Amino acid sequence: MLKNKVGIIFGVANKRSIAWACANSCLENGAELAFTYQGERLKRNLDKLTAGMGDTLVIPCDVTNQAEVDRTFEEIDKRYGRLDFVIHSIAFAPREALEGEFLATTREAFLTAMEISAFSLTQVSLAAMPLMKDGGSIVTMSYYGAEKVVKNYNVMGVAKSALESSTRYLANDLGSRNIRVNAISAGPINTLSARGVKNLGSFLKQVEEKAPLKRNVEPKEVGDTALFLVSDLSSAITGETIYVDCGYNIMGI
Numbered sequence: 001m002l003k004n005k006v007g008i009i010f011g012v013a014n015k016r017s018i019a020w021a022c023a024n025s026c027l028e029n030g031a032e033l034a035f036t037y038q039g040e041r042l043k044r045n046l047d048k049l050t051a052g053m054g055d056t057l058v059i060p061c062d063v064t065n066q067a068e069v070d071r072t073f074e075e076i077d078k079r080y081g082r083l084d085f086v087i088h089s090i091a092f093a094p095r096e097a098l099e100g101e102f103l104a105t106t107r108e109a110f111l112t113a114m115e116i117s118a119f120s121l122t123q124v125s126l127a128a129m130p131l132m133k134d135g136g137s138i139v140t141m142s143y144y145g146a147e148k149v150v151k152n153y154n155v156m157g158v159a160k161s162a163l164e165s166s167t168r169y170l171a172n173d174l175g176s177r178n179i180r181v182n183a184i185s186a187g188p189i190n191t192l193s194a195r196g197v198k199n200l201g202s203f204l205k206q207v208e209e210k211a212p213l214k215r216n217v218e219p220k221e222v223g224d225t226a227l228f229l230v231s232d233l234s235s236a237i238t239g240e241t242i243y244v245d246c247g248y249n250i251m252g253i
């Protein structure tokens with residue numbers, strides 16, 4: 001499905017990362033992939049995960065550093081001369097902002113969450129655009145806390161609202177170049193980032209009880225949706241937020 005397509009994946013921190021599930025779905029379907037990591041701490045994990053893949057591009061990219069973002073796409077240009085898709089699977093907010101009242105969010109926590117979790121999509125899309133010569137697809141990861149109040153999710157919910165809105169504005173700006181931009185709103189999954197939100201266990205339990213499918217989502221199911229969105233099967237879909245949450249979001253009382 002992705003034969004002859006080149007993609008870059010932001011946000012593989014370890015084997016539990018949603019980005020890693022996306023990578024596996026894309027690799028199984030013939031994609032050529034490059035990866036980025038944030039800081040030396042995560043390089044070792046990524047090196048281990050990509051060890052069997054031959055000469056894979058693994059590039060340092062902390063999105064708060066514009067020079068690293070620019071260099072990332074220069075490396076892609078040098079190696080491939082083009083790019084077909086981007087999977088953006090990164091977010092961050094200081095831990096203390098992910099508990100208690102949203103009202104207590106500091107200016108610093110607010111700006112950090114917005115920069116890393118929302119603005120970075122625009123930053124990366126702008127840098128990717130010139131390489132997407134035959135059109136392309138950009139996919140980001142959101143969560144239900146973007147539209148409804150989720151206890152402790154706080155400033156990350158506000159950042160995810162901005163991310164989903166950015167998806168629509170970017171889809172409009174990039175549509176004439178045949179570049180599509182979509183978000184996946186994934187149900188809760190037990191990853192490193194998710195553990196930063198207090199009471200993740202109770203989120204998982206609630207989904208099992210309330211979602212129509214009576215279970216939580218598997219990372220592979222998010223990965224397969226990303227595969228669909230970066231493939232030509234979704235060629236008329238752009239600006240959307242697609243729920244991969246076992247139906248949780250449709251439920252009222």
Ligand code: 0WD
Nearest residue numbers: 013017018038062063090091141143188189191192193194
């Ligand atoms: O329940 C979940 N796990 C859900 C996650 C439900 C719905 C959405 N998501 C979203 C997250 O908000 C995020 O946008 O999916 C995306 C991926 O999250 P993940 O797979 O749950 O988390 P993780 O494996 O920790 O990957 C996120 C990574 C960071 O990991 P750590 O844990 O070290 O912060 O985002 C990266 C980093 O690799 N990251 C950055 N990358 C570049 N520059 C930066 C940065 N400044 N900060 C964090």
